[in-house]
Amino acid sequence: MLKTRQRYVGTGQRTLWVLQSDPDDSHVYRGRIESLAKKSPENTLFKSEHKRLAKFIQSFSKTPQPDHCEDFARVYELGGPTRANCVPFKEYYNRLQPGCRWKNQLLFLSGYPSAHDLADIGAHYGIEPAFFDSHLSFVDGSFTTCSIHPAHHSLPSEVQTIFQTSIMSVGGQEGDRTFGDVLAKRVDTNRRMTEYLRGLSIGKGWKPYHSIVRGMEIHDQHRFSIDQYVTILVARNKRDMDKWIVVVWIDAGADLADSCIGPWLSSPYGTASVHFRPLALYNPDTFYWLRDQAEPPTEGYPKVHTSKLPQTISALVRTYGESLNPEVMAEDPIYALHEVFSLISVSRAYYLDMIASVLNTAIAERSSKSSKKRTDTREVLIHSHRLLEHHCEQICNSLESLKSLQLAGLPRSDSAVAQSALARIVQDHEYLRMSAERMMARCSNESTIIMSEIGAEEARRGIDQSRSTHKVTVLAAVYVPLSFACSVFGMNFVTINDIHQGFKLWAIVTILVLFLSFLLLVWDLDAIKKIYRKEKPYSIDSEIENWTGDVARSNFSRHTVDNIPVNDLRGKEHLFSFEKHGFAVVEMHSAMKYEDYEDPAMVDDVYCQEIGSCVLKYLDAAAVHIFDVNIRRRHPDFPHTEAKPGMPVQPAARAHIDGTQKSLNDVVEELGLSHHKRFLYIK
Numbered sequence: 001m002l003k004t005r006q007r008y009v010g011t012g013q014r015t016l017w018v019l020q021s022d023p024d025d026s027h028v029y030r031g032r033i034e035s036l037a038k039k040s041p042e043n044t045l046f047k048s049e050h051k052r053l054a055k056f057i058q059s060f061s062k063t064p065q066p067d068h069c070e071d072f073a074r075v076y077e078l079g080g081p082t083r084a085n086c087v088p089f090k091e092y093y094n095r096l097q098p099g100c101r102w103k104n105q106l107l108f109l110s111g112y113p114s115a116h117d118l119a120d121i122g123a124h125y126g127i128e129p130a131f132f133d134s135h136l137s138f139v140d141g142s143f144t145t146c147s148i149h150p151a152h153h154s155l156p157s158e159v160q161t162i163f164q165t166s167i168m169s170v171g172g173q174e175g176d177r178t179f180g181d182v183l184a185k186r187v188d189t190n191r192r193m194t195e196y197l198r199g200l201s202i203g204k205g206w207k208p209y210h211s212i213v214r215g216m217e218i219h220d221q222h223r224f225s226i227d228q229y230v231t232i233l234v235a236r237n238k239r240d241m242d243k244w245i246v247v248v249w250i251d252a253g254a255d256l257a258d259s260c261i262g263p264w265l266s267s268p269y270g271t272a273s274v275h276f277r278p279l280a281l282y283n284p285d286t287f288y289w290l291r292d293q294a295e296p297p298t299e300g301y302p303k304v305h306t307s308k309l310p311q312t313i314s315a316l317v318r319t320y321g322e323s324l325n326p327e328v329m330a331e332d333p334i335y336a337l338h339e340v341f342s343l344i345s346v347s348r349a350y351y352l353d354m355i356a357s358v359l360n361t362a363i364a365e366r367s368s369k370s371s372k373k374r375t376d377t378r379e380v381l382i383h384s385h386r387l388l389e390h391h392c393e394q395i396c397n398s399l400e401s402l403k404s405l406q407l408a409g410l411p412r413s414d415s416a417v418a419q420s421a422l423a424r425i426v427q428d429h430e431y432l433r434m435s436a437e438r439m440m441a442r443c444s445n446e447s448t449i450i451m452s453e454i455g456a457e458e459a460r461r462g463i464d465q466s467r468s469t470h471k472v473t474v475l476a477a478v479y480v481p482l483s484f485a486c487s488v489f490g491m492n493f494v495t496i497n498d499i500h501q502g503f504k505l506w507a508i509v510t511i512l513v514l515f516l517s518f519l520l521l522v523w524d525l526d527a528i529k530k531i532y533r534k535e536k537p538y539s540i541d542s543e544i545e546n547w548t549g550d551v552a553r554s555n556f557s558r559h560t561v562d563n564i565p566v567n568d569l570r571g572k573e574h575l576f577s578f579e580k581h582g583f584a585v586v587e588m589h590s591a592m593k594y595e596d597y598e599d600p601a602m603v604d605d606v607y608c609q610e611i612g613s614c615v616l617k618y619l620d621a622a623a624v625h626i627f628d629v630n631i632r633r634r635h636p637d638f639p640h641t642e643a644k645p646g647m648p649v650q651p652a653a654r655a656h657i658d659g660t661q662k663s664l665n666d667v668v669e670e671l672g673l674s675h676h677k678r679f680l681y682i683k
Contacts, residue, residue, distance in 0.1 A: 026119035030057055033122075033129050050129040052139040057115045069208040071253065072117055074317055076106035078330035083321050089121060102243050104330050108317040111253020112210040125245055131162055131233040135249050138200045138212070161408050163232040163401040166214070166394055167250070167313055167344055168225050168351040171264060174273035178221070183379075186218045192263035199260065210259040211311065212251035217387060219358045220380070225351060226264055228252055228313070230344065234333045234410055244411060246333050248340055252313035265309070277354075278312045279346050281323060281339060316343055325417050332413035334405055338421045341402075345428040348395065352435055355384055359439065363446055371457060378450045385443035392436040399429050481513040578619070588614045597631055604629065615682065625671055628658070 037054035073089035089107065107121070118132055193216055199205060200212065215227040228251035236244045257265065265274060320339060321329060329336040362380040365373050402425065412418065485506060539554040569576075573585035590610050596602040612624040633648035635641045641650065659667070668674055 026116070026123040029123035030119050033057060036129065050133045052136045053118075053129050053133040056113075056136050056139050057119060069114070072110055072113065072209045073121060074108045074110075076108075076320065078104045078106065078326070078336065080330070081327060083326050084329075086318065086320070089117075093120070093124065104243055104333070104336075105245050106320070106329075106336060107245060107247045108320070109247065109249040110209060110314060110317055111251065111259070112206050112208055112212055114208040117208065125235070125247075127247065128162075128233065128235065131231065131247065131249075134162060134164055135229060135231040137229075138197060138214070140201070161234045161405070161410075163234075163398075163405065165230055165344060165398050165401070166227050167230055167252070167347045168227055169252075169311055169313065169347065170223065170225050170277045170350050170354045172222050172275055172277075173224065174222070182218060182221055189216055189218055189224075189263045196260070196262045205260055209253040211253045211256050211314070212259075213256075213262055213264070214251065216263055219354065219384075220361065223354055223358065224264065225354065230340065232337065232340065234337075234405065234408065236410065244333050246336055248337070250313060250316070252311045254314075255309055256311060257309040274309060276309070276311055277350055279343060279350065281342050281346060313343065313347075316340070325415075328413050328415050328417050331411065331415075332418045333410050335413060335418040335421050338425065341425045342428075344398070345425065345432065348391070348432050349428075351391065352432065352439065355388060355439060359384055359442065359446075371454060374450050374454055378447055381443045381447045381450070385440055385447070388436050388440045388443065392433060392440065395429055395433045395436060399426065399433070402426060402429070477517045478514070481517045482510060485510040485513055584618070586614060586618050603631065619680065621680070622676065623673075625673065627667055627671060 033050050034054050034057070037051045070088035070090060074086050075089050075092045076084040076086055077092070078084050084106075086108075107125070109121075113136075121127060122129070122132065196213070212228065213226045214229055216224060217227075218224050229249075230251070231249045233247040234244060235247075253259070256262075316339065322339075324335070324338055358380065362377045362384075365377055402422075406422075488509070537554075537556045539556070540551075569585065573587075576584055578584040588610060590607065592602065592607050592610075596606070608626045608629060612626055615621070616624045630649050632651050634651055635647065638650055639653050641647075664679075668676075668679065673679070
């Protein structure tokens with residue numbers, strides 16, 4: 001057997017584990033991890049966050065007979081014109097010979113690990129402990145029940161060669177449920193996932209190659225999704241810079257029905273009622289499904305076991321590389337990961353398809369007149385928006401990780417196949433991100449519409465209630481005055497027969513009280529105050545020829561307000577801005593003299609041009625068009641003057657607007673400015 005040693009190199013961010021030699025003794029690897037995990041910020045400046053890995057190895061490495069499953073770790077040795085064979089890691093390890101030539105390799109880890117396998121693999125390849133530690137996030141005891149990554153942010157320079165993301169599997173369950181059942185199912189699923197993750201953290205009942213599920217979401221009466229991690233490491237052999245190892249650890253391993261049971265198998269109908277949508281990868285040359293098969297199709301595929309609840313993700317290990325160029329795979333580690341990235345993209349596309357289907361079903365039920373249906377739809381929209389927001393964040397993180405891999409200085413192939421493959425992956429992720437953002441916007445818009453519909457329905461209900469109240473008010477307006485009159489005349493201090501004209505007097509008082517009651521009922525004080533309810537306010541300030549006086553010059557009244565404080569604005573011009581206060585003081589130097597304002601030509605040719613240039617510069621506008629000019633000159637009797645022929649336009653005594661929306665639209669058409677999208681009318 002090949003004996004080895006390990007070399008550890010300190011870097012600015014963390015300890016770098018270099019693929020230096022060929023170790024066989026995993027005890028050195030375990031000891032190094034335990035030593036790093038014991039360091040604290042008090043005695044070292046460098047990060048050593050390997051406590052989860054150390055805890056896992058310490059808890060499970062004391063077993064007399066180590067648990068082992070050959071399906072947990074499988075190796076592809078790359079090189080040559082044909083597709084590489086997939087062999088178990090132990091088989092590959094046992095047939096190694098001293099001095100054998102190192103080849104570029106793909107190592108797949110599937111499902112729940114064994115501490116002995118992790119130590120052996122880590123020792124043989126010199127795997128960076130941060131890779132194992134990041135995938136073992138379930139060991140730290142944080143039992144989150146939603147599909148979300150740990151809230152830990154690492155700098156891109158620290159994790160350039162470590163990539164972690166999620167693969168969503170979309171599933172369905174049979175059975176008839178109402179929306180209330182869905183809400184109860186979500187609560188029960190959260191509780192069951194907490195129990196599942198607690199058992200996962202302590203390893204109770206778990207065996208190597210068991211499939212791991214990180215989170216589960218119930219979407220509607222029949223559809224759910226589970227979240228599983230994929231962690232990728234790309235490392236270079238420092239002895240031979242052209243050689244590298246790619247490690248892919250996926251949570252999907254054995255059949256879910258044969259692994260530890262979670263809430264996805266809690267259906268009363270059993271496993272037969274639960275199914276997952278199979279994933280399909282596509283390329284221009286082949287189209288194939290990742291699925292379990294009864295017999296291996298070609299030599300080099302491992303034996304496939306029959307399944308009760310299969311996941312097509314686990315078939316990736318057995319069928320890897322069918323759509324890839326073997327020679328380019330051996331040259332380019334990023335291209336060698338193309339099918340992994342494609343599977344991640346496909347799973348996210350299927351997830352978005354499922355969310356879109358859930359939204360379409362929920363929005364279709366919005367047309368129902370039932371307010372409960374609308375409320376249920378809004379709950380679906382809010383829940384879907386939260387999931388889409390997290391999904392969009394994951395896609396953005398994947399895009400950043402792809403950029404980091406390109407900057408990691410890894411060997412790259414110059415072939416067009418490798419370059420186009422990476423471009424397609426980035427393009428797919430950009431498309432998925434935009435799709436998620438559009439669906440988030442749709443959720444927000446539909447939720448706003450539903451709230452508006454609920455508000456309108458409440459308003460209609462209030463109107464109907466007010467009509468019923470109005471009827472009661474009318475009846476009360478009749479009966480209350482009658483009761484009042486009868487009560488007054490029914491008092492025992494004197495009988496009605498003793499009163500002169502007694503019955504006639506009662507009738508007169510009753511009619512008078514009824515009249516006053518109806519007057520108060522129909523008397524709208526607000527309508528009396530709003531004299532302009534049916535007519536817009538207007539004022540005619542200019543002289544009208546042949547005016548007979550049959551039309552009033554104004555339909556509103558004026559009153560003078562005295563003692564208005566006036567402040568000096570000089571020296572404070574900078575305190576006011578057009579955007580915040582609606583006005584601004586702008587310094588402008590004019591060539592006009594006082595007497596030049598008597599000349600209309602000077603006003604048009606000089607003053608208007610100066611004003612236009614000043615406004616154009618201040619507002620940074622595309623164009624300024626001056627279409628109306630008035631020169632106001634104060635009369636000695638202003639403001640107590642009436643407009644007379646030949647009198648200059650007087651100063652305005654009130655804030656006003658000379659144009660309506662229609663008149664301004666006409667001006668825009670006359671000036672030929674309709675091609676502009678935005679206008680600002682300045683008085």
